[in-house]
Amino acid sequence: MSTAAPHSTGQDRLWSVDEHLEDVLTAIRPLEPIELHLLDAQGCVLVEDVTVPVSLPPFDNSSMDGYAVRVADIAGASEEFPAALEVVGDVAAGQAGRLHVGPGQAARIMTGAPLPPGAEAVVPVEWTDGGLGEGPVDGMRARSLAPEGATGHVRVHRPAEARAHVRAQGSDVRAGDRALEAGTVLGPPQIALLAAIGRGTVRVRPRPRVVVLSTGSELVQPGEELADGQIYDSNSFALTAAARDAGAIAYRVGAVADDADTLRSTVDDQLVRADLMVTTGGVSVGAYDVVKEALAHAGDEDEPGSGVEFRKLAMQPGKPQGFGTIGPDHIPLLALPGNPVSSYVSFELFVRPAIRTLMGLTDVHRPTTRATLGADRALTSPRGRRQFLRGSYADGTVRPVGGAGSHLVAALAHADALIVVPEDAESVEPGDEVEVVLLG
Amino acid sequence: MSTAAPHSTGQDRLWSVDEHLEDVLTAIRPLEPIELHLLDAQGCVLVEDVTVPVSLPPFDNSSMDGYAVRVADIAGASEEFPAALEVVGDVAAGQAGRLHVGPGQAARIMTGAPLPPGAEAVVPVEWTDGGLGEGPVDGMRARSLAPEGATGHVRVHRPAEARAHVRAQGSDVRAGDRALEAGTVLGPPQIALLAAIGRGTVRVRPRPRVVVLSTGSELVQPGEELADGQIYDSNSFALTAAARDAGAIAYRVGAVADDADTLRSTVDDQLVRADLMVTTGGVSVGAYDVVKEALAHAGDEDEPGSGVEFRKLAMQPGKPQGFGTIGPDHIPLLALPGNPVSSYVSFELFVRPAIRTLMGLTDVHRPTTRATLGADRALTSPRGRRQFLRGSYADGTVRPVGGAGSHLVAALAHADALIVVPEDAESVEPGDEVEVVLLG
Structure with a gap:
């Protein structure tokens, strides 16, 4: 057994952000419909x-509450010389055509009700006396309170053209x-x-089912007491919320201790409800990085290309990352670093597009824009790494929030953007134009 | 019993869109936390x-996988002349300080683990031989596979300053x-x-619980067969989806027939799970407008101002609207018109802000912008009515989608904006600037 540190193809070189993203998105296929x-x-x-x-509306129908009439009967009608018509009954919405409107007749008709045979137009109730024999009215009495409204006579005070207040069959959409x-x-x-x-x-x-699993023996669930050396598990909460926000159905699996067997069996257990798995922590170069230990050789040996590969990315935060597939169904798994800000930035850059690819969306990335850097002093960045700094964006200007330390979860909560400092820049001056990822 | 059409204060005049909105939002209070x-x-x-x-991080801890050392021990160290230190054990994340680092000693330390007493800085494992007695390494062997890594000697190839690679207690946030x-x-x-x-x-x-209830004897559930004079219920689906989209927990109650008793008992039944009720249909001047019939006098007689008032708005689509409170808990109820486009536009203008007010949000409205009208011909609008037309917005230009007919649900599905034609305009010419509501 060699005592040298483990090596594999992907580990020997630094991957760019774009190479890693392309590798992830090339491997992930939209879910079956x-x-x-x-x-x-x-x-x-x-x-x-x-x-x-079926055409919409499926039949000629009234766009008003009023009376279905024949045009010739109301030609020249006015308030002074109204046309008096015999009311043959009501046509309510949902009633099929039992009535026929003959010469000198009208049917009281409700919005959406089918235009009865014989009728050519609808006159709104406000153009009539509502059958009360007095002046114009502004509505009908409820049928249940005044059934006599469906009979007797109505006086119409205005003429109307053929098809007036009639919505023609198929005028919205046509069959086919x-x-x-x-x-x-x-x-x-x-x-x-x-x-x-x-x-x-x-x-x-369907919405992808995403299992979010945090790892780390130091992690305690919020609401419990911290002992020495412990911190609260925030990643499982943050990334479950972020996965939902991206459109997924997300399942949170609270912190798994740093033990490779426990981790592997937990992952195996969860596979049944996962279209995508996301882990946090345990992916770096330490002796207790159990995600790496448990999953680096977890591929199906009969299936070339399966298994999780761990690699270093030319980015900050988020240098150590793992990606591959796991289990008999080759479920994609992204192993993110454990630091809360590193994992959150990694989620935004890699997991969110993966979720949206599973959904079949074509627009999988956060929007980006160019902005002027508003800052008191220059931002510095290690050469050769793409740096993502928390920022606050408004009206074409982005201001850094908090420092560059990857542990600044407080700053993250007050940021709405990531400021991108490209690989070839070691500093960005106030007033310079920078690329900004809008976190919406 | 008078046979005249019903009258009430709010029905006698035309309300402006802004008056109605203000009336709704003044009456609605954020939900109790x-x-x-x-x-x-x-x-x-x-x-x-x-x-x-509690301060974050809660204790000084390592930002790297490496060795916790005393600064004086590694002063002047180089690859040619490394500092050899005795490894006294591992400090993993989640372990409280059991180790002490004395002169000439080092503790192997993992990212996030507490800096052990005596140690002043951390050197990354890449700056050491990893205890293997050869050149620099790029990582540690897993503790479970190579427990000897926690003992023996390590050669450190570079000096470090005090506090190097140490995240100080409270450097993210401080208690208080x-x-x-x-x-x-x-x-x-x-x-x-x-x-x-x-x-x-x-x-x-909490998220408001919104009950969406469509009414109309002509309505059939999608997937079933249409008989003569029937149409499919789309409002209960559209507004349930829209209520969720606004942040609510929405319950859909499929079409209730046009019978006042049935409607009233359905509404009473649903009150128990409603923070807000929305009905569609039955609010106009027809003889079968049962929402109006059932709810116009549904207030608590001991409580002035309760009950639902029906009114006419100076808008198109969406002229007839009802608003008030109902039941012993005075649950707010918005009664929208039944036409699918009218109800959708009414939802966007009145119900969405109501939901967001219940949530306690301050930003309750859809964003608006000014845009240039891109159209082949002028848009016409009735004077005195604020008209909302479906539009498609991009890059400062908005184009109408479909016509002005309030039944054009097909056009709505291809729109992403509402074009606002104000009350005092009867037409808007191509190239004119218009207000646009972005439906996002």
Whole structure:
């Protein structure tokens, strides 16, 4: 047994942020689509072109509460010389055409109700006496309180053209039209349209199930007492929240102690509910870095390319990272560093795009912008590393929040952006233009 | 019994959009705060100033995997003339200080482990021979595989200053500092900070429970067969999705038939799980407008100002609206028109701000911007009404999607903005500047 430090291809060199990201996104495929009920599909990506099966509206119907009439009967009508029509009954929404409107007749009609045969237009109730024999009214009496409104006579005070206040069948969408294209993200208006055309279920890529597992014997759950040398587990909470925020269904697995067997069996247990696994901690060069120890050789030996590879990235924070697949189903696993800010930045750069790729989204990255650095002094950065500093962005200017120390979780909570200092820069001066990742 | 159409104060005049909105938001109070587990509080508004109970980090600790040493012992060390130190053991993260580092000694230390008494600095393992007696190494062997690494001797190849690679106690936050202020919305980074300082629960305003109830005897659930005169219920789906999108826990109650008793008993049943009720349909001037019939007199007679008032708004779409409170707990209720586009626009303008007010957010409205109208011809609008047209916004230009008909749910699904045509405008020309509500 060699006593030298372990080596593997990926460990021998420094990976750039872009190389690592490309490696992750190349390996991850969108989840297989499933048929979901409409409200379960909210936020998901449609994988079918949806065609309109029935024209909308499905029948000519009234856009007003009023009277369905024949145009000739009300030609020239005015308040002084109203047209008196016989009311043959009510047409309410949801009632099929039992009435016929003949010459000299009108049907009282409600918004959305089908235009009855014989009728050519609708006059709003406000253009009539509402059947009361007095002046214009501003509404109808409830049918349940005044059933006599559906009979008798009505006086119409204004003429109307054919099709007035009638919504024509198919005037919104026609049967056979494309309602939504594959790739559409289903928000409330898209769900409205799908429901309106009668789709109770749709074929979408489901939300990925992401298991977030923090590791570290020093970690105590919030709310409990800290003993000497212990700190609180924040990563499992932060990344579970961040995974949900990215669109995933996230499961938090609280801190696993630094023991390779325990970790491996916990990971194996969780695989059944994971489309993606994220671990924090245990990925660096220490003697107790059990994620590395437990997972570095966890691939399927019959499957080339499986297993988790640990590597060093040319970035700060977040230098040590692991990525690969695990278990018989080759579930992708990202092993992030344990420091809270390192893990959070790593999540934003690598895990969030991975989750959104699983969802089938094409726009997987946080938006970036260029901004002027507003700072009291220059920001320094180690050459050859892409540095991500916490910042606060507003109106084209970004200001650093807190220092460069990767443990500044307090600063992170007051930041809304990451300031990017590229690999070839060792300092950025106040007033310089910098790239900014907007954390939204 | 009078046979005249019903009248009330609010019905006699046309309300402006702003008057109605103000009336709604003045009546709605943020929900009472409750103590929630951290991950249940995601997206909620904090109502307490959170103070740091324990400094972070809680103890001086190592920022690297390496060796904890005394500075004098490694002064002048180089690869050619290394300092040889006796390794007295390991300090792993989570271990309290059992070791003491004396002159000529070093403790192997892991990232995050407490700096042991006697030690003044940490040298990274890469600056040493890792105890192997050869050249520099790039990592440690796992403790479980090579326990001898915690004993023997290590050669250090570089000097270090006092406190090098040591994260000082309290360098992130200090006990007594303000961690987060009341009013903060809890996203992933804020949850990270709260967990890090040991808070397992926090006091926040809960997500409002919103019951969405569609009405209409013509409505059929998507997936079922349409009979003559029927259409699919889309409002209950669209507004449930929109309520969730606004931050609420939303419950959908499928179409209730146009019968006042049925509606009233359904509403009464649902009150127990509602912080806010939203109905669609049945609010206009028709004889079957049962929401109006059932709820117009549903106030508590002992409580002035309770009950639902129905009114006409100077807007298009969305003219008929109801607002008030209902039941013994005076649950706010917004009664929206039944047309899908009218109800959706009404939701965006009135219900979404109401939900966000219940959450305790200060920023309750959709963002608006000014944009140039890109269109082939002028948009027309009735004088005295504020019109909201569906639009598609990009790079300072907004283009209408579909027409002005309030039934164009297909157009809504392809819009991402509302174009606002103000009350005093009857037309807007291509190239004119218009106000735009961004639906995000």
